Amino acid sequence: MDRWIFLMLACILAGFALIKVPLAGTFLAGIAPISTVVGAIAVLVFSLFLIFKGLMFLLGK
Template identity: 65%
Template structure:
């Protein structure tokens, strides 16, 4: 199995962590919209990469 897949899964999990990080009542509260957007983009991009690699693997002939 390709070890890059585990890296992509870790990136998806870190994206979910960025979406859910509680920044209220901290000095980083102004960055909350930024971390949410970056988290959503991370999850979307790496999920699409995993779907693409999975579909490509299904249609390769060996």
């Protein structure tokens, strides 16, 4: 398996971590909505990329 696949999976996990990180009660509480949005975008982008690459592999292109 290529190394970039593991990199994409790590990016998806990092996106989930950004979504779930508890920032309430810290000085970073103001950026909680921003970290949630960035995490959701990261999960979506990297997941769609992996799905696209998987389909391209299955179709032989």
